[in-house]
Amino acid sequence: MRNRWGILAILFVVRLTIAFQFQSVAAVAPLLQQSFGVGLADIGILIGLYFTPGIVLALPGGAIGRTLGDKPTTIAALLLMTAGSLVMATTDVWGWQMAGRLTSGAGGVLLTVQLTKMGTDWFAGKEIATAMAIFVNSWPAGVAISLLVLPAIGTAYGAGAVFLAAGALTAIGILLIMFYQPPPGATASATGSGRLDRLALLAVIVAGMIWGLYNVGFAMIFSFGPSLLAERGWSIAAAGSAISVVMWLSVISVPAGGYLADRFKRPLILAIAASLTVAALLAWLTRSDAVITILVLIGLVGGHPAGPIMSLAARVLAPETRAIGMGVFYTLFYAAMMLGPAVAGRLAKTAGTAAAALDLGALAVLACPPLMWLFERIVSVRKRRAQS
Template identity: 20%
Template sequence: MVDRLASVLADFPIRSPCMERDTVAATRTTRVRYLMLFLVFVGTVINYVDRANLSVAAPLLKHEFGLGPVEIGVLFSAYAWTYVIANIPGGWVVDRFGSRAMYALAVLVWSAFTLAQGFAGRFATIFGLRLGVGVAEAPTFPVNNRVVSIWFTQRERGTATSVYLVGQYIGMAALTPALFWVAHAFGWRAIFWATGAVGIVWAGVWYLLYRDPEQCSWVSEAELAYIRNGGALVGSNQAGAAKAQPQKFPWRKLATVFRNRQIIAICMGKFASLSSLYFFLTWFPSYLITERHMTVLKAGGMTAVPFIAASIGVVAGGTLSDFLLRRGASVGAARKTPIITGLLLVPTMTLSLLTDSNAVVIAIMSFAFFAQGVASASWSLIGDIAPKSMIGITGGAVNFAGNLSGIVTPIAIGFILRETGSFGWALGLISVFAVMGALAYTFLLGEVKRIDIGDEAVADLPGAASRPGAERHEATPSTQD
């Protein structure tokens, strides 16, 4: 069914300026990769707003449906149940059918599920629709990782990754106050109607504008040469090649990837980082309303502040990583430094237990979320180690493990609240996860190098040379898994 839908969408006869490269684009210097990055950024904003809109609605709908903290925690986690399961096949369909068709289809489907939540009349209905959102969103971060990997040089990849990752936080910072106002003025159902409608429109915009580098008429030969020579995986995993030579799901190669110590370490670190993120995406508004006794509208405004801080953290982490790489640091040192530093600073959130001032609490939480943003640079690390013909599926595998925290964290906090009536132990749990993640990156990850699955030539990573400014880069693969 997925094969048929993706194939039809990929062949649909809509033309855009990116269908065939023209002679003008071939003779001028372009920066088309930044347009493609902007498209990914906006898609990520919509993605995370549709993940987190339930946290805005929860303080209102729990009274209508008579839900306790454990039930709310289960509802928060519903999205992650199917999201983690669908991540690996989601990454595989991205490798097979490409970014354009699969992302458009994913946005369309999850937005339809989001809009339908506004018509739900009971707990079970919302729970089922959240499961649907989780399935449909599974290909999105493998797409994001793939787009950055094929459009950007390795020395730009950390910054480019931070730009689309910042969409996770910018969207919530800018739109959470608006969503609280919508809920206050029109009721919680209007939140889902508005966010779902926006996503449906964006699915069409993405499909009309996005293309891979070698299929885009806007990109010049000069820009193509620049990104290819800089280590971008131009020409890898093209959907057309996959359709011409259908492939079975690569179970054996995936098992090889999962056994790799680099992947195990990143999975542990991703779980730790996303645990704190899921706290802010799910329980944080309720924390401000129930624990800090803020009004709905004030909580909406205050929720935005930590997300702004996290946005700054994401950009700082990616920029620092690329700066270290340009100054001659190894790929491992450049990628791991901001991640480990950020994770070790996340436990500062427990300092909020020592004050009664809401202003101080917001400042502490903002700093902790800033640190989580710095630690989110692991996606650029995945781009550095994933087998070149398995970028999507490797990203899906790591996202699978990391987003298990989306199941564990909300439910665990729900049980903690039921038993203790306070968020104190919840903040302690998130802090323990963060320290464990930092230890995994420090002692388990080891040398950063691309995984060799035995059937593709792998050159040294740029930046891994002992001398600054080394010009080595990976060869573009000509085969398709």
């Protein structure tokens, strides 16, 4: 297949498997607490473990993809994800649950870095914000599907069936990725120097921090939102369905944000305004009974910064530095996403309520606008030095 939008569709569906698998723990957290006798802090650690391998694998993951090639790397990653789900589905020992989660996470890391690089290869310089918005939209789509499907599976058949469903979906991803083809000239362009200059490296680091913090804030909604609603007397299925509203509306707001960024050439203003709004809504959610109204507003606004943020790294990465640059970008992202749920779970345990986790999410999103300003400053300095 050589049509870039068709390629994007393949990447979208394959990346969706990561979100579906990641959410498999949070979607049935109350069931896991009952089955294994663990608390919210333990659930937070298990959620965060999915991203732990990213701290050590994201950076070499870019180099691995550069050495082995796009398709072999993605297939290996999907095999790891499938194996991890099978381990979690077949054990009743908490330690093996953690081991399976780490294995799945290792595959998810490699797959995320490689798919992002593959998407950027096809769209660098042409509708990049729109393409990246559609690409990252696979995450809320996968989470939304999991919130609707997995609680019902877990209630009917147990947590093991939930993890089997996640493994089956990643196995389907292996079949889909067989249809991927690199863009013309991609192989030749990737053979140049892979070294990042100092300012480009700094810009990618800041971009990774922005993406990590924003996702920490957003992850608090679907990681601890169901537990927050359960505290208020909602059933597991009802809580999952309510939280899924955010994800389903994000399916609309994420590409809309990318389109608006490309159309009006004001991605920074759009991302800052949306971030401030989401931070306020997260803080409001823990202090109000207007749950559905707030969740709808978060869904309509929360997706807008995704495309602009994901396109930041592409602004300073050449084709030959793209693999290593995306590795750096995702190292920061995974560090934030590993620590965020674990810290949030600990705060929730100390406070005695999941509301503390969502308040932490509001603070994480609030930190993004200053970092966006810093990124623009670094890019401006880099341009001036290149012209002098």
